[in-house]
Amino acid sequence: MRPTERKYSGLHRPPRGWVGEYLIGGIVSVEVGVDRESLMRLVVGALEGEEWARGVWEGGSVAFGRADAWSDLDAVAVVRKGAVEQAFAAVEAALGEVELAYRLPEPTWHGHAQAFYRVAAAGPFRMVDLVVMQGEPDARFLVRERHGEPAVAFDKDGVIVARPLDWAAHREIVSRRVEAMRTTFPLFQPLVEKELRRGRDMDALSFYHGLCLRPLVELLRVRYVPERHDYGLRYLDEDLPQGEAERVRRLAFVGDPDALAACHREAQEVFAATLAAIDSRRG
Numbered sequence: 001m002r003p004t005e006r007k008y009s010g011l012h013r014p015p016r017g018w019v020g021e022y023l024i025g026g027i028v029s030v031e032v033g034v035d036r037e038s039l040m041r042l043v044v045g046a047l048e049g050e051e052w053a054r055g056v057w058e059g060g061s062v063a064f065g066r067a068d069a070w071s072d073l074d075a076v077a078v079v080r081k082g083a084v085e086q087a088f089a090a091v092e093a094a095l096g097e098v099e100l101a102y103r104l105p106e107p108t109w110h111g112h113a114q115a116f117y118r119v120a121a122a123g124p125f126r127m128v129d130l131v132v133m134q135g136e137p138d139a140r141f142l143v144r145e146r147h148g149e150p151a152v153a154f155d156k157d158g159v160i161v162a163r164p165l166d167w168a169a170h171r172e173i174v175s176r177r178v179e180a181m182r183t184t185f186p187l188f189q190p191l192v193e194k195e196l197r198r199g200r201d202m203d204a205l206s207f208y209h210g211l212c213l214r215p216l217v218e219l220l221r222v223r224y225v226p227e228r229h230d231y232g233l234r235y236l237d238e239d240l241p242q243g244e245a246e247r248v249r250r251l252a253f254v255g256d257p258d259a260l261a262a263c264h265r266e267a268q269e270v271f272a273a274t275l276a277a278i279d280s281r282r283g
Contacts, residue, residue: 114129
């Protein structure tokens with residue numbers, strides 16, 4: 001169906017009754033929301049002209065060349081110290097009608113202000129994820145092997161540049177994780193079997209995912225993509241060999257208590273084999 005033209009300015013919800021229609025640059029298109037690129041233009045337009053705004057880049061799937069029609073906007077802004085609230089206010093005003101917004105309590109785990117927005121005109125699948133950094137960009141989020149190549153919208157100080165991973169330091173981190181899992185994995189596996197024997201299937205399932213499958217996936221990542229050892233179940237199809245990714249998928253979608261017991265046994269075997277492969281590689 002061809003788009004139906006309507007005149008609007010900015011990004012606003014279409015009139016009531018136009019179910020499934022969203023605005024794209026002044027044109028209402030059936031079953032298509034405002035795209036990620038349009039949202040990014042709004043963020044950049046809100047900040048680029050401000051002296052206190054020093055740069056903006058896009059990360060996430062775009063940085064890895066994997067963006068599609070479902071991708072969120074993962075934007076990072078760098079501002080002068082003390083301008084964080086100004087940045088959020090400017091962006092929020094530019095986004096138009098926001099249906100839902102959530103600001104992470106501070107201090108955040110990464111040390112920067114961060115907020116998430118559902119923009120009415122963009123629909124529920126294209127969330128805006130905005131991180132605001134003060135002073136200088138955080139080098140951790142510009143490591144190419146972990147975060148891809150930043151798509152820089154503007155950079156007034158020439159500091160938003162991808163950096164290589166410090167492999168020596170990273171190997172130390174990974175090595176400590178392997179040694180920890182060498183002990184904690186076998187230590188905690190009886191919790192799964194114990195709950196199965198008690199007939200507490202949901203308790204067993206919780207322990208299985210948290211204490212068996214999660215460390216197994218991390219160990220597989222250590223073997224195949226140590227630079228992203230801590231990425232969990234995300235991007236497994238890209239990061240693991242096809243057979244390994246398919247096996248994790250099968251182990252994750254457990255059908256019933258009997259299947260859980262069988263998957264638990266197999267997962268322990270895979271963990272042991274993967275640990276042996278890592279040890280042999282280290283020599």
